[in-house]
Amino acid sequence: MNSTIDARGLSCPQPVILVMGKIKEQASGAIEILVDTDTARENVSRAAKSKGWKVDRTEQDGAGYRIVILKE
Amino acid sequence: MRMNNFLASRWGIISVGAIIGLLAAVLQKLGNPGNMGICVACFERDIAGALGLHRAEAVQYLRPEILGFVLGAFLAALLFREFKPRAGSAPIVRFILGAFAMIGALVFLGCPWRAMLRLAGGDLTAVLGIAGLVFGVWVGTLFLKNGYTLGRAQATSKTAGAIMPFMALGLLLFLFIYPQIQGEGVSGVLFYSVKGPGSMHASLLVSLAIGLVVGGMAQQSRFCTMGALRDLVLFGQTHLLGGVIALVLFAFLANLVFGQFNLGFTGQPVAHTMHFWNFAGMTLAGLAFSLAGGCPGRQLFLSGEGDGDAAVFVIGMVAGAAFAHNFGLASSAAGIGPLGAAAVGTGLVVCLLIGWGMRAKGI
Numbered sequence: 507m508n509s510t511i512d513a514r515g516l517s518c519p520q521p522v523i524l525v526m527g528k529i530k531e532q533a534s535g536a537i538e539i540l541v542d543t544d545t546a547r548e549n550v551s552r553a554a555k556s557k558g559w560k561v562d563r564t565e566q567d568g569a570g571y572r573i574v575i576l577k578e
Numbered sequence: 579m580r581m582n583n584f585l586a587s588r589w590g591i592i593s594v595g596a597i598i599g600l601l602a603a604v605l606q607k608l609g610n611p612g613n614m615g616i617c618v619a620c621f622e623r624d625i626a627g628a629l630g631l632h633r634a635e636a637v638q639y640l641r642p643e644i645l646g647f648v649l650g651a652f653l654a655a656l657l658f659r660e661f662k663p664r665a666g667s668a669p670i671v672r673f674i675l676g677a678f679a680m681i682g683a684l685v686f687l688g689c690p691w692r693a694m695l696r697l698a699g700g701d702l703t704a705v706l707g708i709a710g711l712v713f714g715v716w717v718g719t720l721f722l723k724n725g726y727t728l729g730r731a732q733a734t735s736k737t738a739g740a741i742m743p744f745m746a747l748g749l750l751l752f753l754f755i756y757p758q759i760q761g762e763g764v765s766g767v768l769f770y771s772v773k774g775p776g777s778m779h780a781s782l783l784v785s786l787a788i789g790l791v792v793g794g795m796a797q798q799s800r801f802c803t804m805g806a807l808r809d810l811v812l813f814g815q816t817h818l819l820g821g822v823i824a825l826v827l828f829a830f831l832a833n834l835v836f837g838q839f840n841l842g843f844t845g846q847p848v849a850h851t852m853h854f855w856n857f858a859g860m861t862l863a864g865l866a867f868s869l870a871g872g873c874p875g876r877q878l879f880l881s882g883e884g885d886g887d888a889a890v891f892v893i894g895m896v897a898g899a900a901f902a903h904n905f906g907l908a909s910s911a912a913g914i915g916p917l918g919a920a921a922v923g924t925g926l927v928v929c930l931l932i933g934w935g936m937r938a939k940g941i
Contacts, residue, residue, distance in 0.1 A: 515730030517667060517871040517887070518805060519812060523722060526813065542733070544660050545800050548586050552817060569662065569733055 508535050513550070514542040514570055521546040522553045525575075529557050534577045536562070542570035551575075583658075585799040588820060594799040595821030596828040601788050602695050603832030605643070608780035612838075612847025613699035615829075616643060616792070617692035618874035619683035619863075620848075622892070623899035623908075624776050625749070628768050631896065632903035635763065636774025640753050642782050644878065645746040646789015651797035651882025652743035653790070658798065663739025665886030668728040671932055672870055672887050676894020677901065678925035679866035679874065684899065684908040685859030685918045686710070687848055689874045690803035690867070693860065694822060696849060698829035700841035703849050703856055710857035714864020715807045721869065721933035722812065728871075728936060731887055739884030742892070746882075753782060775848055797879040804864065804873035850913045855922070859909070862925045869933055 511528055513521035521541055528537055537559075541547050551561045554575040562574040584590045602615030614620055620637075627638035655661040683689050686707045688696060693711060696704035756766030763772050771777040779785065795801075799821065806818035833839040843851055850856070867873050870891050872880060877895075880888035902908040907921040 515664070515667065515732060517728065517731065518802075519722065519808060519871070520727060522813065542664070543662060544583075548583075548800070553813065553815070556813075556815065 508538070510538040510540070512540045513546060514540050516546075518545065518549070522549050525550050525553055526557070529554070529559065537575050539573045539575065540567060540570060541573065547571045547573060583798060585795060588817060591799045591801060591818060591821040592824045594795045594801050595824030597795065598691075598792055598801070599695075599698065599825040599828035599830075600832050601792060602691075602825075603698075603829050603836060603838060605780050605785065605788060606838055607836045608784055609778055610780055610785075611775040611778045613696040613701055614688070614692055614775065614848060615695060617688050617695070618644065618647075618878065619680055619689035619895065619899075620687070620692060620775070622680070622874070622895050623684060623903070626896045626899040627776060627903070628770070630769055631900035633769075634903040634908075635776075636771055637776040637903070638763075638769040638771045639776040639779055640749060640768055641779070642750065642753060642786040643789035643792075645750045646786045647793040647796070647875065647878045648743055648746040648882040649750070650790035650793020651879040652740075652793075654794035654797040655883035660797070661739065661884050663734045663736050663884040663886070664731040665734045665738055667731040667887045668936070669887055669890040671728055671936065672891040673894035673897070674928065675866045675870040675932065676877075676891040677898030678929060679863045679870070680895040680898030681902050681907050681921050681925055682859045682862030682866065683874070684902045685914055685922055686856050686863065687850065687909050689863070691825075691873070691875055694803065694826045695829055696846070698826045699833050699846075700839045701846040701849055702841070702843045703846060703851055703853065706853045706856040707860040710860030711804075711864040712807055713857070714861040714866075715804055715868045716811050717861070718865050718868020718933065719808055719812045721937075725937040726869065726933055727938050728869075728887075729938070731885070734886060738886055741886070742881040742889040750786070757782075793879060793882060796875060797883055800876075801879075802873050802876035804867040805876065807864075808868055848911065850909050850911055852909075852913045855909070855914045855918065858922050859918075862922050862929065865926070865929045865933070869929060
């Protein structure tokens with residue numbers, strides 16, 4: 507199952523709370539996360555890795571970033 | 579997009595915390611008040627005094643460190659393409675949170691940075707303040723877990739994002755146009771302290787240079803004292819905490835070298851021994867920082883990288899300082915002010931109502 511989280515415009519620590527919540531619901535697969543600051547990009551990637559997810563790719567998306575995390 | 583930002587790595591944030599701790603001790607050595615090499619709350623309060631927003635004569639100085647923090651963060655954000663003008667996430671709520679955060683901090687007599695520096699200087703009354711800070715942040719995380727949000731910010735124009743950095747630049751010009759005159763309380767439009775903590779400061783250029791360095795490094799590393807505690811409580815993450823521990827450790831070591839370490843509960847500089855109110859003041863501040871998403875230092879750095887909501891929080895803190903000294907809410911070495919207890923109670927009620935009221939499902 508794949509899903510998307512739009513965390514653009516949200517301040518600390520809400521992007522991470524949203525990702526952690528989704529990781530709890532979804533044990534594996536891919537999650538796409540949209541963020542708009544470098545801090546959120548770093549925090550989300552760090553949180554995903556701490557939960558055993560892999561950061562598959564991070565791309566520029568407009569003024570922000572699109573991060574895809576994966577777990578087999 | 580830069581993927582190799584060393585300062586945002588584990589050792590990066592630890593290095594930044596260590597450097598801030600060292601530089602704070604150096605600033606004290608060079609003239610800043612005791613255990614107040616850097617204090618965001620105290621220094622913004624001094625700025626409110628310098629501009630005449632309150633007239634507490636002992637705390638009036640347009641602290642260049644604060645201006646340096648904003649400008650340093652601004653320059654670093656421009657250099658690394660992280661300047662992202664954004665605004666519109668419940669600004670009035672952020673203003674109120676800033677005002678009460680400041681009131682709580684001035685009941686304790688320090689922001690989280692100074693709480694750590696007081697500990698590093700041997701001031702054991704700071705332990706109660708830090709305990710209050712942890713408790714306040716913990717209460718904040720309960721709201722965060724239950725869907726508390728201030729809503730989304732929107733991208734805005736570069737002009738809007740640059741207002742805070744340009745305000746800092748304008749105030750810096752004031753310092754050069756109206757420099758301190760020996761023994762005088764006024765110079766042009768600025769007020770200065772002749773005695774008291776406001777009269778104690780390192781030279782303008784040294785303070786400004788250190789402010790710029792700290793501002794740049796803190797923006798890049800995302801250093802945040804409140805975030806350190808929050809991430810530990812909320813996610814069990816210790817990334818930011820490493821920076822705070824390094825700050826305390828290196829400030830402690832530097833204080834030992836400079837002969838600035840003095841262990842005890844009494845006779846501590848710009849501190850009082852009303853332990854309950856040290857705890858309660860910082861509980862209020864911690865809760866307000868937690869609901870606003872950053873400690874006062876972090877809010878300055880965010881305002882430098884174009885975050886208009888963080889800028890409103892900062893202005894709220896300056897207004898809170900003016901209220902605190904105009905209405906007798908701020909503490910002194912003798913203890914809390916006449917209305918300090920009432921203000922902490924009011925602030926806690928207001929913050930709890932904000933935390934409870936601002937919940938949203940599916941933001």
